[in-house]
Amino acid sequence: MTALGKLFRTTVFKLTAAFVLLFAIGSGLVLGRVGWNVRNLMDDQILETIDADIKGLAEQYADGGIRELVNVIERRTRQPGASLYLVANFAGDIIVGNVKALPDGVLSRAAALETRYERLDDHKKRRALARVFILPGKYRLLVGHDIEEREQLRKILAQALATSLLWLVLIGAIGGLFVARRVLRRVDSMNATAQTIMAGDLGGRLAVNGSGDELDRLARNLNAMLDRIGELMAGMKEVTDNIAHDLKTPLTRLRNEAEQTLRAAPDAAAGREALEKIIEESDGLIRIFNALLMIARAEAGNIAGVAGFDAAEVLRDVAEMYEPVAEDADMRLAVETDGELPVTGNRELIGQALANLVDNAIKYGAPATGAGDAGRDVALSARRQGGMVELTVADRGPGIAVADRARVVDRFVRLENSRSRPGSGLGLSLAAAVARLHGGALRIEDNAPGLRVVIALSPSPPVNPSGAAPSGATT
Amino acid sequence: MRILLIEDDSEAAAYIVKAFREAGHLVDHASDGLSGYALAGEGVYDVLIVDRMLPKMDGLTLIGGLRQQKVETPVLILSALGQVDDRVKGLRAGGDDYLSKPYAFSELLARTEVLARRKPASNAAPTAYRVGGLELDRLTHKAARDGKDIPLQPREFRLLEYLMRNAGQVVTRTMLLENVWDYHFDPQTNVIDVHVSRLRGKIDKGFDPPLLHTIRGAGYMIRDGAR
Numbered sequence: 001m002t003a004l005g006k007l008f009r010t011t012v013f014k015l016t017a018a019f020v021l022l023f024a025i026g027s028g029l030v031l032g033r034v035g036w037n038v039r040n041l042m043d044d045q046i047l048e049t050i051d052a053d054i055k056g057l058a059e060q061y062a063d064g065g066i067r068e069l070v071n072v073i074e075r076r077t078r079q080p081g082a083s084l085y086l087v088a089n090f091a092g093d094i095i096v097g098n099v100k101a102l103p104d105g106v107l108s109r110a111a112a113l114e115t116r117y118e119r120l121d122d123h124k125k126r127r128a129l130a131r132v133f134i135l136p137g138k139y140r141l142l143v144g145h146d147i148e149e150r151e152q153l154r155k156i157l158a159q160a161l162a163t164s165l166l167w168l169v170l171i172g173a174i175g176g177l178f179v180a181r182r183v184l185r186r187v188d189s190m191n192a193t194a195q196t197i198m199a200g201d202l203g204g205r206l207a208v209n210g211s212g213d214e215l216d217r218l219a220r221n222l223n224a225m226l227d228r229i230g231e232l233m234a235g236m237k238e239v240t241d242n243i244a245h246d247l248k249t250p251l252t253r254l255r256n257e258a259e260q261t262l263r264a265a266p267d268a269a270a271g272r273e274a275l276e277k278i279i280e281e282s283d284g285l286i287r288i289f290n291a292l293l294m295i296a297r298a299e300a301g302n303i304a305g306v307a308g309f310d311a312a313e314v315l316r317d318v319a320e321m322y323e324p325v326a327e328d329a330d331m332r333l334a335v336e337t338d339g340e341l342p343v344t345g346n347r348e349l350i351g352q353a354l355a356n357l358v359d360n361a362i363k364y365g366a367p368a369t370g371a372g373d374a375g376r377d378v379a380l381s382a383r384r385q386g387g388m389v390e391l392t393v394a395d396r397g398p399g400i401a402v403a404d405r406a407r408v409v410d411r412f413v414r415l416e417n418s419r420s421r422p423g424s425g426l427g428l429s430l431a432a433a434v435a436r437l438h439g440g441a442l443r444i445e446d447n448a449p450g451l452r453v454v455i456a457l458s459p460s461p462p463v464n465p466s467g468a469a470p471s472g473a474t475t
Numbered sequence: 476m477r478i479l480l481i482e483d484d485s486e487a488a489a490y491i492v493k494a495f496r497e498a499g500h501l502v503d504h505a506s507d508g509l510s511g512y513a514l515a516g517e518g519v520y521d522v523l524i525v526d527r528m529l530p531k532m533d534g535l536t537l538i539g540g541l542r543q544q545k546v547e548t549p550v551l552i553l554s555a556l557g558q559v560d561d562r563v564k565g566l567r568a569g570g571d572d573y574l575s576k577p578y579a580f581s582e583l584l585a586r587t588e589v590l591a592r593r594k595p596a597s598n599a600a601p602t603a604y605r606v607g608g609l610e611l612d613r614l615t616h617k618a619a620r621d622g623k624d625i626p627l628q629p630r631e632f633r634l635l636e637y638l639m640r641n642a643g644q645v646v647t648r649t650m651l652l653e654n655v656w657d658y659h660f661d662p663q664t665n666v667i668d669v670h671v672s673r674l675r676g677k678i679d680k681g682f683d684p685p686l687l688h689t690i691r692g693a694g695y696m697i698r699d700g701a702r
Contacts, residue, residue, distance in 0.1 A: 276692075279579075286577055287661060305563035320630060321656060324669040352660035 012183050016176025023172065024165050031164070035157040039150055046129050046145045047112055053083070053143045054133045061135050069141075070096045077120075084117065084128050084144030097142070107142060110134050114147070127151065186215050190222075202230055235299055245412075247285060254281045291426040298349060298433040308460050309347045311389050312337035312382040318354040319380050326362050331377035333358075338383035342460040345438040350391075350457070353434040354380075356427035357393040357453050365395030365450065388440060389459045394452040405444040431455060476521040476591040477501045481511030481537070482553065483529050491524070494580050495587075508532025518546050521591040524583070527554035527565065535568040542569040549590040551583075562659060581693035585645040592644065604639035607686050607699035609678060611639050620682050630655065631674050638687065638697040647694035671695055 061069040066087075073085045077098035086097030092107055101118040112131045119126065130144025190206050197204045205226060206219040261274035319335045326333045343350070361378040368377045379394045400408055409432040412425040431453070432442035439458035446452065478500055482488040488504050495502045503520075505511035508529040515523050515537070523541075527534040538550050552570040554561055562573040571593075572586050604611045608621040611632075618625045618635060627635065633655045638646060648667040653659055671687070679685045688696050 279692075282577075283579070290575075290661060317656065317658070321658075321662065321666055321670075324673055325666055328669060348658060348660050351658050355660060355662055355666075 010180050010184060012180035013176060016172060016180065020169055020172035020176070023168050027164055027168065028161060031157055031161045035154060038153060038157075042147075042150050042153070043129060046147070047131070050112075050129070050131050050143050050145060054131060054141065057141060057143065058133065058135060061139070061141075066095075066137065066139060069135075069139075073097065082146040082148075084119075084130060084142065084146065086140075086142040086144075088140045088142075090138035090140075092140070095139075099142070099144075102142075106130075107132055107140050110140075115144075117144070183215070190215075190219060194222075197226065202226070202233065232300060235296070247288065250281060250285050250288075254278055254285070257281065288426065291430055294349070294352070295426065295430050295433045298430070298437045301437055305346050305348065306344065307347065308342055308344045309350075311341040311343040311350060311391060311457060312339065314347060314351050315354060315380055315382040315391055318351060318358055321355070322358045322362065326378060329362050331362060331365060331367060334376040334379045336379070336381040336383075338381075341382055341384065341389045343389055343438065343457050344460045345457070346434075349434045349437065350455075353431035353455055354391060354393065356431050357455070360427055360453075361393050361395035361397070361451070365397040368396040384459070385456075387459075388456040391455040391457070392452060394447045394450060396447070396450040399446060399449060399451040400444060402446075408444065409442060428453070476588070477503075477519065478522055478524060478587065478591075479503050479505065479511070479514055479520040480524045481505045481508065481515070481529060481534070482524070482526045483507060484526070491580070491583070495584070498584055506530075508534070508537050512537050512540060515541055515548065516544060516546060518548060520548050522587050523548050523550045524587065525550055525552055525570070527552055527556060527561070535565065535570075538569045549593060551586055551590055553578075553583075579692075581645070581690075582647050582649065585647045585694060586650060588644050589641050589646065589650070592641070600640065604636070604642070606639055606642045606697050607684070608682065609639070609686055609697075611635055618678070620678055625677050627674075627677065630670070631677070634670060634674055635678065638695065642697045642699075645690050645693045645696050650694070 057069060057072065060072050064071075069087060073087060073096050076083070077085055077096075084097075084099055086099045086102075086107075087095045088097075088107055089095060098120050099117050100120045103116055106113065106115050110132050112129070114127065114129050117126055117128050117130075118124070126146055126148065128144040128146050130142055133141045133143070135141055193204055193206050205223045208216055208219050208223065210216065257274060257278050261271055261278075264270075315337060316335060319333050323333050358378065358380065365378055377396060379392075381390075381392045381394075383390055383392075409428045412429075428442070428444075435442040435455045435457065440456035443454040443456065444451070445454065478495055480488060480491055480495075480502055482491065482504070483506050485506065488506065492502045492504055503514060505514050509531040511525070511529070512532055514520075525534045525537060529537070532540075534552060534554075538552070541548070541550075549571045550569065551572045551574060552562075552565040553574055553576060554565065555576045561575070565573045572590055574583060574586060600613070602613050604613075609618070610620070611618045613636065616632060618627055618632065634651065637651065637654050649659075651667050651671070652662060671689075675685075675687045679687055684699075686697050686699065688698060690696050
């Protein structure tokens with residue numbers, strides 16, 4: 001009962017039932033209409049024949065009088081056939097004919113009519129279509145035609161209708177049941193898979209049969225969704241692992257420092273110094289933590305504060321911000337921008353990514369030595385390239401070996417030659433995550449010599465240029 | 476100044492209250508959104524410090540409600556959530572400043588003091604500032620000390636303008652980054668220090684007394700040393 005009950009509740013079953021009903025009504029209407037038309041056509045033909053007959057007989061009467069008419073009719077009634085003839089006088093007494101009994105009053109009306117009658121040669125109740133014609137001399141002539149054929153046709157049509165309806169319902173119901181069962185089975189299997197996935201087996205995927213129908217597309221989309229969830233979960237796990245690993249080291253240092261201070265029971269000044277060191281250390285931890293959170297958010301792709309702004313302006317801002325820092329390191333920044341480069345996204349994140357890159361370039365770069373390179377120790381540029389907005393930071397330092405370029409964007413990766421300098425190993429990871437968030441990518445290239453890092457961003461769609469006005473522009 | 480702290484973490488609240496009192500301020504504390512809303516509605520405070528996530532009524536709803544009642548007390552939002560997107564929501568809800576946890580108390584103190592001093596009517600800022608012998612004219616974009624012109628880059632001018640507008644108050648590095656550069660990210664190195672030391676080279680070098688002071692562990696302050 002439950003299986004059947006479930007079936008009755010399915011959409012497919014309801015649809016099938018509705019269609020069967022509609023088809024039944026439709027075919028009933030069609031057959032009924034056809035039957036009605038055929039009957040009218042037959043009636044018209046019969047009446048035409050009758051009228052022609054009456055015309056002929058009336059001419060005979062006009063030529064030969066009542067005697068001739070009686071002769072002709074007697075002759076005709078002797079031949080077998082479906083025709084009815086009757087001649088009566090003005091009082092209604094039958095003179096000649098092959099009709100035994102007629103309902104009263106039929107002969108008194110000169111009109112076409114459908115009537116019951118009995119033939120002389122049998123006692124069957126029959127029906128006929130007839131017309132009464134009043135001849136000069138008040139004789140009444142009735143010519144008719146049996147309509148048993150028509151009645152039979154009606155019966156055949158009615159039977160056909162009943163049979164076809166029966167088949168229609170039968171086939172519709174069986175077909176509907178079949179389709180419903182098939183769909184139900186697939187939905188049930190999807191439900192079962194979903195339940196195992198919910199129970200914790202995140203590797204499970206819905207079966208896709210490649211037919212491309214709605215259920216197949218649904219399964220494929222759900223699978224894509226599960227893949228995305230899986231990716232995010234893996235990312236989260238990686239972040240948690242990294243946090244556990246890389247925050248434990250400084251935390252341990254912090255704790256040791258505090259413990260040492262406590263145990264050594266130093267004078268006030270030494271204790272103060274140790275506490276300041278501890279605060280410094282925890283500030284560093286907070287920075288790492290914030291950077292990790294920012295990367296995780298950017299990678300999750302769920303960032304508020306999205307607006308249109310000019311990427312070139314952000315690049316100029318960051319360059320201006322770092323220029324004195326570069327000068328203190330005996331380096332020069334060169335900036336080239338290509339007019340306004342509208343981008344839709346998070347200005348803060350783009351600024352942070354660029355700041356990370358410029359910071360790296362100043363830290364690891366070296367004064368340019370090439371001819372015509374003077375004053376371009378760190379070269380920043382913003383331009384449109386191949387449909388993307390490219391923000392480039394290039395230096396003349398040692399660069400990054402090709403083999404290391406892929407892994408250097410991973411979190412906490414610090415190359416051998418940079419370990420001696422301060423840094424968390426998160427700067428490039430964040431820049432890469434920010435580029436991906438803005439529909440682009442981070443490219444690490446050879447600046448021959450040196451390093452060139454490119455943040456490629458997809459530009460704002462050109463629609464509604466006023467909406468792409470820089471937000472929060474400095475004045 | 477009189478401060479209302481609305482914070483449900485009792486330990487953090489006790490620490491903040493104590494630290495503000497040591498800095499010479501009056502602090503009331505509410506530990507949930509509803510009681511905080513009732514207290515803040517009295518309008519007797521110079522500044523409100525509101526935690527983003529509170530029991531009974533969350534921080535943003537509270538601020539929205541106050542603003543609807545035309546309580547225009549400046550609000551600083553404290554949040555454990557991320558920097559980048561959450562601050563946008565906070566400021567949109569009617570907050571005036573935003574600080575993400577964990578923070579240094581010196582940062583909170585500096586921001587609170589600047590907020591409390593910012594009277595709603597002072598939106599129309601004066602056209603010129605003067606601290607000791609240092610003058611800054613916002614209309615002509617000129618700065619001078621003891622009558623001697625000091626040539627400044629546009630950004631240096633904005634930096635000096637912000638410092639002078641908050642003369643006598645500590646401004647932190649992040650406050651400078653936010654208000655002078657209009658960015659809220661972490662500038663990695665001591666970028667701000669380098670800019671401030673350049674500015675100091677222009678306004679203090681060769682003059683006496685020094686006006687631009689470094690406040691250790693907090694930030695910077697412009698102050699007339701003679702006063």
